Amino acid sequence: MQITEKVKSNKFQTVWFKNLPVILAGYSVAGPKEGKGPLGNIFDRVLKSDYFDENTHEKAERKMFETAIKGAIRKAGETEASIDMLMSGDLLNQIISSSFAARQLDLTYVGVYGACSTMALSLAQAACMVNAGYFSCVAAATGSHFATAERQYRYPLEFGNQKPPESQWTVTGSGCSIIANHGSGPRITCATFGKVTDFGIVSVDNMGAAMAPSACSTMIAHFKDTKTTPEHYDAIFTGDLGKLGSNILRDLLKNKGIELGQRYTDCGHLIFDKNQHAYQGGSGCGCSALVFNSLILNRINAGESKRVLFVATGALMSIITAQQGETIPCISHAVVIEADKQ
Amino acid sequence: MQITEKVKSNKFQTVWFKNLPVILAGYSVAGPKEGKGPLGNIFDRVLKSDYFDENTHEKAERKMFETAIKGAIRKAGETEASIDMLMSGDLLNQIISSSFAARQLDLTYVGVYGACSTMALSLAQAACMVNAGYFSCVAAATGSHFATAERQYRYPLEFGNQKPPESQWTVTGSGCSIIANHGSGPRITCATFGKVTDFGIVSVDNMGAAMAPSACSTMIAHFKDTKTTPEHYDAIFTGDLGKLGSNILRDLLKNKGIELGQRYTDCGHLIFDKNQHAYQGGSGCGCSALVFNSLILNRINAGESKRVLFVATGALMSIITAQQGETIPCISHAVVIEADKQ
Numbered sequence: 001m002q003i004t005e006k007v008k009s010n011k012f013q014t015v016w017f018k019n020l021p022v023i024l025a026g027y028s029v030a031g032p033k034e035g036k037g038p039l040g041n042i043f044d045r046v047l048k049s050d051y052f053d054e055n056t057h058e059k060a061e062r063k064m065f066e067t068a069i070k071g072a073i074r075k076a077g078e079t080e081a082s083i084d085m086l087m088s089g090d091l092l093n094q095i096i097s098s099s100f101a102a103r104q105l106d107l108t109y110v111g112v113y114g115a116c117s118t119m120a121l122s123l124a125q126a127a128c129m130v131n132a133g134y135f136s137c138v139a140a141a142t143g144s145h146f147a148t149a150e151r152q153y154r155y156p157l158e159f160g161n162q163k164p165p166e167s168q169w170t171v172t173g174s175g176c177s178i179i180a181n182h183g184s185g186p187r188i189t190c191a192t193f194g195k196v197t198d199f200g201i202v203s204v205d206n207m208g209a210a211m212a213p214s215a216c217s218t219m220i221a222h223f224k225d226t227k228t229t230p231e232h233y234d235a236i237f238t239g240d241l242g243k244l245g246s247n248i249l250r251d252l253l254k255n256k257g258i259e260l261g262q263r264y265t266d267c268g269h270l271i272f273d274k275n276q277h278a279y280q281g282g283s284g285c286g287c288s289a290l291v292f293n294s295l296i297l298n299r300i301n302a303g304e305s306k307r308v309l310f311v312a313t314g315a316l317m318s319i320i321t322a323q324q325g326e327t328i329p330c331i332s333h334a335v336v337i338e339a340d341k342q
Numbered sequence: 343m344q345i346t347e348k349v350k351s352n353k354f355q356t357v358w359f360k361n362l363p364v365i366l367a368g369y370s371v372a373g374p375k376e377g378k379g380p381l382g383n384i385f386d387r388v389l390k391s392d393y394f395d396e397n398t399h400e401k402a403e404r405k406m407f408e409t410a411i412k413g414a415i416r417k418a419g420e421t422e423a424s425i426d427m428l429m430s431g432d433l434l435n436q437i438i439s440s441s442f443a444a445r446q447l448d449l450t451y452v453g454v455y456g457a458c459s460t461m462a463l464s465l466a467q468a469a470c471m472v473n474a475g476y477f478s479c480v481a482a483a484t485g486s487h488f489a490t491a492e493r494q495y496r497y498p499l500e501f502g503n504q505k506p507p508e509s510q511w512t513v514t515g516s517g518c519s520i521i522a523n524h525g526s527g528p529r530i531t532c533a534t535f536g537k538v539t540d541f542g543i544v545s546v547d548n549m550g551a552a553m554a555p556s557a558c559s560t561m562i563a564h565f566k567d568t569k570t571t572p573e574h575y576d577a578i579f580t581g582d583l584g585k586l587g588s589n590i591l592r593d594l595l596k597n598k599g600i601e602l603g604q605r606y607t608d609c610g611h612l613i614f615d616k617n618q619h620a621y622q623g624g625s626g627c628g629c630s631a632l633v634f635n636s637l638i639l640n641r642i643n644a645g646e647s648k649r650v651l652f653v654a655t656g657a658l659m660s661i662i663t664a665q666q667g668e669t670i671p672c673i674s675h676a677v678v679i680e681a682d683k684q
Contacts, residue, residue: 131474
């Protein structure tokens with residue numbers, strides 16, 4: 001068993017964006033189950049079928065991915081010709097949803113892998129590129145699909161296995177944000193990159209418990225680097241810890257003297273309601289991608305939140321590592337989004 | 343069949359690094375077969391067994407990865423405490439070699455996926471971070487292992503399948519470079535990010551032919567953006583096109599009026615000799631990682647090359663996409679390395 005805690009180092013993990021990259025728009029494409037959930041009416045598009053007129057779920061996943069990117073470009077008032085780069089990744093082996101979506105687009109492409117932390121990772125990396133003046137407009141995207149993730153990580157749906165009570169429901173959905181050095185909208189003011197942590201969880205059905213310590217590690221680094229406390233933020237969101245995982249995170253931070261309070265919630269908590277049989281809540285790259293590109297950006301754009309800390313959480317195991325008896329290493333990346341003061 | 347050619351766009355794909363990030367050191371860990379090849383005596387470490395004292399090849403791959411990172415940090419005269427970030431990826435599902443190596447290190451971690459283009463992608467991204475002043479010292483790494491790649495992409499070695507003549511041999515090896523805003527050594531002066539191209543190749547045994555058009559696309563963009571020609575460089579290396587693929591690349595560029603000439607070679611060409619039964623030559627992330635972190639850096643450090651164009655090439659398919667009848671999308675990323683003038 002591998003237990004690592006990397007919060008003692010004095011190195012900064014945070015990057016500040018002096019040029020305040022703008023999120024011109026976010027676009028969300030949700031599956032049918034997600035469309036029936038509490039946030040169903042705020043997604044940009046809800047699919048009628050999780051096949052999305054394709055003959056495999058993998059093809060449906062990549063079509064959602066492409067739809068989210070094109071939707072975000074349109075909503076931002078940009079065109080494919082005015083976007084420089086796509087920064088994206090997903091859960092499938094060789095991040096095929098991301099790479100095959102990139103094939104359809106005339107953009108430079110950087111594939112990233114952070115499992116379910118990808119929305120924050122791609123936002124952070126896109127902000128790094130725009131803030132430095134390397135490119136003027138970068139798309140950050142991710143997504144997931146319940147059926148493809150179950151087949152790859154656990155069992156194909158046809159097998160009909162039962163899920164244990166600590167499990168979560170992989171979200172079918174995709175989200176994309178357009179980050180630019182121009183225009184108006186919420187600003188990405190800083191990003192805290194995570195370190196890989198591992199607290200010895202072995203069950204691939206217990207992602208919340210595996211990922212909570214990594215969210216704790218990145219949040220502690222963030223508060224230390226930025227000399228802030230949770231009170232500095234109107235709202236704090238984690239990606240997909242679910243109910244169990246977010247309670248573990250509250251306890252871990254409480255032990256370090258940090259109280260998250262009512263301002264904290266988890267995207268996996270918000271996306272399904274109790275009657276939807278989603279166990280501990282939503283998970284997958286699509287979970288935080290959907291909530292970020294709908295609820296979180298909407299609230300900032302409506303003036304309801306002025307400063308938000310968004311911490312997406314990822315579990316970095318594969319089937320091979322699980323079969324070879326390894327525990328689950330995890331990572332979380334954080335970005336701070338602030339309302340435009342101009 | 344999907345055929346895309348994205349060289350008509352007028353957008354820049356190149357990023358210039360005004361602060362000239364330094365490559366403090368590169369470190370290479372090679373498998374036994376690679377150690378017996380033409381470059382065997384210039385690798386930093388050659389393994390006696392491709393199990394590297396582990397009980398699975400996957401564990402051996404990640405141990406090589408970790409050994410390369412720690413070796414590069416040591417060779418650069420740095421310590422783990424003075425390195426800020428690891429930027430890395432590999433071929434295995436969920437880039438486990440990279441992520442599990444990151445678990446052993448007290449560094450922030452950004453996982454990238456560009457298949458066999460990862461050495462150039464991680465160098466380019468690391469240079470982006472250092473040049474912008476976000477971090478002062480970033481490790482860029484990748485690697486691959488013949489046995490794990492064969493098992494994942496084709497057949498387990500125990501199956502004893504025959505390889506067709508157009509195939510290549512996945513390199514067992516790992517390499518890491520340390521990129522910093524201080525010290526002396528070769529400088530990364532610019533990077534050209536690739537777009538995903540697909541010329542309709544379906545055979546997962548014919549990587550050279552699949553990847554050659556993507557190398558062509560990125561090289562044309564590079565020469566256009568930088569207003570240079572091949573003559574501007576002492577040497578031009580592609581990652582792992584092999585003999586067949588590099589001949590295709592020469593032909594594709596010749597059709598566009600660009601002659602690569604004698605200055606051009608391919609890392610997959612160099613790493614094995616004719617008697618090693620490697621078919622068209624080496625491939626895998628480890629191929630260009632080993633050659634870059636030994637031969638290429640050595641030549642620049644020895645004053646034999648003043649300006650090198652390094653173009654690593656990657657094929658972005660997975661088993662699922664091959665089974666679902668998809669063609670192979672590819673990407674290539676390029677970095678320019680120049681001798682230190684100070």
